[in-house]
Amino acid sequence: MSLVKDSSIYLIGELSSKCIPFLLLPYLSRKLGVEGFGELSYYQTLLALFVIFIGLSQDGAVARYFYVYGKRSLNIVVNTGYAYTFCIGGIGVLFCWLMHSEIMFYLVLSAIFQVFLSVQLSIRQCQKQAIPYTLIQISSTITNALLTILMLEIYGTELVEKRILSILISNILVALLAYFIYRKGSHNKSFTFSQYKAAFLYIIAFGLPMIFHHGSFFIKGQLDRVFIFHRFNESDLGLYAMGAQIASILSVFILAINKALVPYLFENIKKGTVTLSKLHRWALYSFLIVPIPSLIAQIIPEEWLLFFLGEHFLGVKYYTVIFLFSTALTIPYLFLVNYLFYYGRTKEISFCSILSTIIYLSSLGGLIFTDVIYVPYASILGALGILPVLYIITKRAEKNERATY
Secondary structure, eight states, X not given: OHHHHHHHHHHHHHHHHHHHHHHHHHHHHHHHHHHHHHHHHHXXXXXXXXXXXXXXXXXXXXXXXXHHHOSTTHHHXXXXXXXXXHHHHHHHHHHHXXXXXXXXXXXXXXXXXXXXXXXXHHHHHHTTOHHHHHHHHHHHHHHHHHHHHXXXXXXXXXXXXXXXXXXXXXXXXHHHHHHHHHHHHSOOOOOOHHHHHHXXXXXXXXXXXXXXXXXXXXXXXXXXXXXXXXXXXXXXXXXXXXXXXXXXXXXXXXXXXXXXXXXXXXXXXXXXXXXXXXXXXXXXXXXGTTTHXXXXXHHSOHHHHHHHHOGGGTTHHHHXXXXXXXXXXXXXXXXXXXXXXXXXXXXXXXXXXXXXXXXXXXXXXXXXXXXXXXXXXXXHHHHHHHXXXXXXXXXXXXXXXXXXX
């Protein structure tokens, strides 16, 4: 019962934290316009890239340490990770100062405190503190939204910079509050230099390989915006990014449903009531569902979207329809990849991620030199291209499992 209760709390927090930015879209679209939204999307892409290198997957390192070694010396991993983030982030801040780039300065600082916040969330999740986890998550989202509205109402110029500054202030406030609460409830213990050294090597050993994993997701989810920003213009990127943003709400629901169903799926795989052939059948049947969100979006009059976003976003429906289709292709993917997760086939999963990235990059590399309206098809080609490979890999995994038993 506790598992169901905690899962429900996490699910509510996840949906709430994703819905608030979505509800903020009409405000941002009218305040920033198409060009401003495109510029904001570009800088948020850079923020995501900075987090990968400044954070080095510390939230994952903390989670693994807790599950393997317990919480007795968790402080040393948390504090050592924070020290690494300060050092690498400090180098980034110095570089921004030398380049006289104020907005990049905000982005690097925001990345530092976003890493701190993600670590604090990871600690709560490890300790099964579902309510504190959700409160931190929702507090961050609400603070972010309120500060954005406040900043954009007070200032009339450089609004994109003010939006980035709002993100920074929100990250600082919530991350520091969460850290002080954590420190108050944790056991303060002194550690030796060799222990700090071991903790640092642990973080590096865990985090460096994860750069490739997160880099793969960054390439497939963010790199197109960088190319569009430099190849076309901010207005094109604004329409493109807005279409992707609207379609992302479908991803939230798909992943939330997947999170709820995975325990039952794994349980039935273990019992033998769900076999790979069934999963293959379900994945095939799910292709009947894949076009439905796009068809619904196609039927909806574009005037409704323009009423929601503003008249300047004429043409956003086209991108929304395409991104909804590519997002829906996650459904057959999850049916197949969950089978590999159950048997711990991490190498095969990593191979699929890399191969999917290669397919996506090849498609993007060709389409970026045509017209911006064709660029979204790279996401469809990347999602479709990996499915036959996953089918073959799951068949091989099944044979290996049978040979083992």
